[in-house]
Amino acid sequence: MATSATISTDETQPASGLTVTPLTGSIGAQIEGVDLSCDLSPGIARQIREAFAKYFVLVFRNAKPATAEAQLRLAALFGEPQPLAVFQFLGAHQPAIKFAPQSRVVESNDPAAPKPAAAIKREDLRGIAISGEFDGWHSDSTFTPFLPRAAVLRAEVIPPVGGDTSFSSLCAAYDALSPTMQAWLADIKAVHIVPEGFKEGINLPLYGPDAEERFDAEYPPREWPLIITHPETGRKALFINPGYVVHLVGLKRAESHALIRLLCRHVASTSFVYRHHWQAGDLVVWDELTALHRAPDDFAPHDRKVVRITAGRTVPTAPGSGG
Numbered sequence: 001m002a003t004s005a006t007i008s009t010d011e012t013q014p015a016s017g018l019t020v021t022p023l024t025g026s027i028g029a030q031i032e033g034v035d036l037s038c039d040l041s042p043g044i045a046r047q048i049r050e051a052f053a054k055y056f057v058l059v060f061r062n063a064k065p066a067t068a069e070a071q072l073r074l075a076a077l078f079g080e081p082q083p084l085a086v087f088q089f090l091g092a093h094q095p096a097i098k099f100a101p102q103s104r105v106v107e108s109n110d111p112a113a114p115k116p117a118a119a120i121k122r123e124d125l126r127g128i129a130i131s132g133e134f135d136g137w138h139s140d141s142t143f144t145p146f147l148p149r150a151a152v153l154r155a156e157v158i159p160p161v162g163g164d165t166s167f168s169s170l171c172a173a174y175d176a177l178s179p180t181m182q183a184w185l186a187d188i189k190a191v192h193i194v195p196e197g198f199k200e201g202i203n204l205p206l207y208g209p210d211a212e213e214r215f216d217a218e219y220p221p222r223e224w225p226l227i228i229t230h231p232e233t234g235r236k237a238l239f240i241n242p243g244y245v246v247h248l249v250g251l252k253r254a255e256s257h258a259l260i261r262l263l264c265r266h267v268a269s270t271s272f273v274y275r276h277h278w279q280a281g282d283l284v285v286w287d288e289l290t291a292l293h294r295a296p297d298d299f300a301p302h303d304r305k306v307v308r309i310t311a312g313r314t315v316p317t318a319p320g321s322g323g
């Protein structure tokens with residue numbers, strides 16, 4: 001049974017000012033006792049980062065205040081607030097995602113990022129993404145050369161029914177695999193692609209007449225390790241998601257599909273999931289690297305409006321690679 005607890009002592013802020021209450025046995029914690037209306041002390045900031053590393057999802061219920069400014073302040077704890085790589089490439093600069101039409105190209109290549117999977121033709125992979133089988137579980141745009149470290153969500157319009165956001169721990173999913181499977185997956189790389197419908201979803205033509213051509217040239221299929229390490233704790237995570245992973249390098253196509261489906265079913269298990277039911281005043285932070293998320297489309301005919309801010313840059317790193 002989860003119990004409330006302070007997570008550390010600090011000389012700058014009293015430890016009693018912040019409480020962390022786990023929400024499941026594997027992912028999610030509720031944070032209370034933080035004033036988000038002003039800059040956070042180094043001690044409080046450290047405690048929030050520690051809780052983030054441990055629980056992957058932090059819920060600030062009835063945040064005081066749950067404003068855009070507070071959301072940005074929270075995001076900045078995890079790195080520079082910035083749009084997803086795809087929007088940076090297309091020229092967007094606002095960290096809060098409102099898909100404003102822009103056309104100026106900015107450089108998005110990260111020198112730390114591995115090379116794209118050049119040997120794999122895009123045509124060979126098109127049409128085999130399996131996200132529809134898994135109700136939209138994903139990490140955000142993992143086909144890009146770098147990923148955000150964290151995201152903060154603020155609800156502007158909460159539907160009277162439905163509209164929950166769910167999160168799954170990829171560290172807990174890895175831990176639950178058998179040692180034999182963990183060892184077998186250790187050196188496998190997964191291919192991540194831009195799935196069908198993605199470009200339509202971000203309304204690519206708004207970014208200029210050549211936006212699709214530039215987008216296709218920038219985002220060929222990309223390989224990432226299947227097993228990665230959590231950047232702060234070193235825990236291993238099963239870095240797979242049904243939104244973008246279409247192939248496991250070195251396996252035959254049928255073998256690859258069967259294993260991807262097995263692993264995607266595994267990470268979607270309720271054993272590793274926290275489901276957040278939105279209330280007015282909530283701010284929710286989640287780990288973009290070692291957690292998946294999804295937002296079921298189950299609130300029609302009601303309205304739902306959320307604003308996401310992503311922050312920081314990271315790359316998935318295999319254990320022992322020094323990253």
Ligand SMILES: [Fe+2]
Binds near residue numbers: 138139140293
């Ligand atoms: Fe997402």
